[in-house]
Amino acid sequence: MDFVSILTIFVLAIYVGWEVITKVPPILHTPLMSGSNAISGITIVGALLSAGGAMVANEHVFLTIPGLEIHLSLAKLLGFSAVIFATINVVGGFMVTHRMLEMFKRKD
Amino acid sequence: MVLPQAIINIAYLIASILFIAGLKGLSHPRTAIRGNLMGGLGMLIAILATVAAKKLDLELIILGIVIGSAIGAVLATRIQMTAMPQMVALLNGFGGIASVLVAGAELLKSVLNPETPDPDLQTLVAIAASGFIGGVTFWGSLVAFGKLQGVVVPDRPVRYSGEQIVKVLLLLISIALAVFIVLDPHDTYLYWVLAGVASILGVLLVIAIGGADMPVVIALLNSYSGLAAAATGFVLSNNVLIIAGSLVGASGIILTDIMCRAMNRSLANVLFGGFGEIVVTASGDDVYGGKVKSTSAEELAMLLETAQRVVFVPGYGMAVSQAQHAVRDMFNLLESRGITVEFAIHPVAGRMPGHMNVLLAEADIPYDKLIEMDDINPTMGQVDVAIVLGANDVVNPVARTDPKSPIAGMPIIDVDRAKTVIIIKRSLSPGFAGIPNPLFAADNALMLFGDGKKVIQESVSALKEAS
Numbered sequence: 001m002d003f004v005s006i007l008t009i010f011v012l013a014i015y016v017g018w019e020v021i022t023k024v025p026p027i028l029h030t031p032l033m034s035g036s037n038a039i040s041g042i043t044i045v046g047a048l049l050s051a052g053g054a055m056v057a058n059e060h061v062f063l064t065i066p067g068l069e070i071h072l073s074l075a076k077l078l079g080f081s082a083v084i085f086a087t088i089n090v091v092g093g094f095m096v097t098h099r100m101l102e103m104f105k106r107k108d
Numbered sequence: 109m110v111l112p113q114a115i116i117n118i119a120y121l122i123a124s125i126l127f128i129a130g131l132k133g134l135s136h137p138r139t140a141i142r143g144n145l146m147g148g149l150g151m152l153i154a155i156l157a158t159v160a161a162k163k164l165d166l167e168l169i170i171l172g173i174v175i176g177s178a179i180g181a182v183l184a185t186r187i188q189m190t191a192m193p194q195m196v197a198l199l200n201g202f203g204g205i206a207s208v209l210v211a212g213a214e215l216l217k218s219v220l221n222p223e224t225p226d227p228d229l230q231t232l233v234a235i236a237a238s239g240f241i242g243g244v245t246f247w248g249s250l251v252a253f254g255k256l257q258g259v260v261v262p263d264r265p266v267r268y269s270g271e272q273i274v275k276v277l278l279l280l281i282s283i284a285l286a287v288f289i290v291l292d293p294h295d296t297y298l299y300w301v302l303a304g305v306a307s308i309l310g311v312l313l314v315i316a317i318g319g320a321d322m323p324v325v326i327a328l329l330n331s332y333s334g335l336a337a338a339a340t341g342f343v344l345s346n347n348v349l350i351i352a353g354s355l356v357g358a359s360g361i362i363l364t365d366i367m368c369r370a371m372n373r374s375l376a377n378v379l380f381g382g383f384g385e386i387v388v389t390a391s392g393d394d395v396y397g398g399k400v401k402s403t404s405a406e407e408l409a410m411l412l413e414t415a416q417r418v419v420f421v422p423g424y425g426m427a428v429s430q431a432q433h434a435v436r437d438m439f440n441l442l443e444s445r446g447i448t449v450e451f452a453i454h455p456v457a458g459r460m461p462g463h464m465n466v467l468l469a470e471a472d473i474p475y476d477k478l479i480e481m482d483d484i485n486p487t488m489g490q491v492d493v494a495i496v497l498g499a500n501d502v503v504n505p506v507a508r509t510d511p512k513s514p515i516a517g518m519p520i521i522d523v524d525r526a527k528t529v530i531i532i533k534r535s536l537s538p539g540f541a542g543i544p545n546p547l548f549a550a551d552n553a554l555m556l557f558g559d560g561k562k563v564i565q566e567s568v569s570a571l572k573e574a575s
Binding site: 001003006009010013014016017018020021022023024025026027028029030031032033034035036037038039040041042043044045046047048049050051052053054056057058059068069070072074075076078079080081082083084085086087088089090091092093094095096097098099100101102103104105 | 124127128130131132134135136137140141143144145147148151154155158159162163164165166167168169171172173175176177179180181183184185187189192195196199200202203205206207209210212213214216217220221222223230326327330333334336337338340341342343344345346347348349350351352353354355356357358359360362363366453455460461462463465466469470472475478480
């Protein structure tokens with residue numbers, strides 16, 4: 001994709017974000033933060049590609065996890081760590097947001 | 109199974125729409141749970157689409173996801189509601205480091221692969237940006253976590269002479285490193301030097317900020333974690349990363365702006381000015397000198413018995429003393445006797461945006477009893493008893509009266525207009541702004557010294573006995 005189309009998407013997304021999020025009431029600001037934490041875990045998409053992609057010609061094995069038949073190049077190791085961090089964001093973020101929002105349910 | 113790219117891109121589009129619709133759901137507590145679930149579904153779709161797009165090393169991916177999910181699930185279920193600011197700080201940081209790692213891996217691969225040309229200008233700039241923003245976010249968030257948790261770094265602002273010059277220098281070094289990376293990406297170690305310099309900058313930026321300014325810092329780091337994800341989207345030319353990252357970036361900036369307005373301070377003042385160095389003008393003795401009246405839990409109970417409308421003003425002190433459940437007991441007791449009870453919430457009360465609301469919701473206070481500052485202020489004159497629980501600067505009338513005060517112009521909750529104000533506090537010590545609060549010496553104010561939770565529990569017992 002060329003730079004201008006990517007930039008277009010970026011600018012439009014910020015605009016949409018602005019419109020949607022200004023309507024979130026202050027009582028939900030904490031769940032908004034933890035929920036957006038979960039969404040910023042979208043980096044997991046990049047992490048999956050770095051961790052799972054095949055090694056290129058000049059890459060060599062940097063680390064072997066004994067017993068698991070896993071051989072990692074430096075790039076794959078970085079990707080693997082990123083998968084862990086991003087998953088903590090996604091799972092931790094959505095779960096803790098759910099836990100908080102449950103408390104805001106009306107008890108009638 | 110390898111799906112064609114067009115289908116993958118449509119899956120990413122659906123995920124993006126779910127993220128936007130999910131955030132829209134947060135505009136009301138009734139729709140919020142569904143909104144959050146929609147966001148989760150969007151993430152699941154994005155992950156599955158990515159895995160289906162290429163032949164990937166699934167064993168490694170699953171191992172990573174299992175480890176991450178276990179840690180995330182434990183954190184999410186074990187964390188105390190009072191510790192939510194720490195949790196969000198950590199998650200901000202993890203978002204940042206993930207971007208640093210992904211961009212670093214991408215740089216390594218593209219430089220090592222003899223079959224592809226070197227990354228273009230856009231990609232290299234985006235890689236440098238991911239490393240920089242991610243580094244600042246990760247280390248800044250860790251310091252914020254330390255300050256909130258009370259470990260390793262002090263809660264107070266750490267200041268030294270020439271600190272702004274040091275920060276500017278680090279910024280210039282980062283820019284220079286980014287230029288080197290763009291000119292010659294083959295020296296990949298420069299990327300890690302850049303991430304390292306950004307990390308130092310992140311530490312220095314946050315360590316200079318005091319605990320009570322954390323709502324601003326956390327909101328800002330929240331925004332950075334989104335921008336880091338968006339930058340990584342530019343690296344990979346991936347729409348869903350750019351869209352999701354921008355949404356979070358916008359969210360964090362909006363919250364930052366709301367927090368700054370609620371203190372009548374600019375973002376630059378919070379980040380670089382800070383309250384730590386303000387000299388106290390009026391000393392406590394001049395303001396309080398013999399005019400402070402103190403009361404007891406029993407007297408509070410008597411006052412409450414004859415009241416018709418009671419308003420609580422909670423602050424960070426309520427979180428510290430874990431008083432929210434005792435407050436709930438008092439709320440239920442008063443409501444059962446036909447007394448109207450409300451909670452006045454200042455935007456910066458607590459250590460993160462919305463902190464007080466979450467604590468009170470945890471204690472089963474209905475959310476329609478949580479009233480925003482601007483909505484409750486016009487009716488403060490009709491309040492019989494206002495109970496200030498662990499708040500100080502956000503009820504200091506000096507903000508309205510003294511244009512020279514460090515909190516001049518900060519919107520406050522006008523508790524001084526209530527018929528009686530009870531301030532539950534351990535001592536007369538000043539709040540974060542370091543200035544005395546003339547409210548404590550006002551004619552209609554009574555100080556109730558002690559631990560918030562204990563005092564409220566004692567008043568509840570006294571109320572029960574009296575009936």
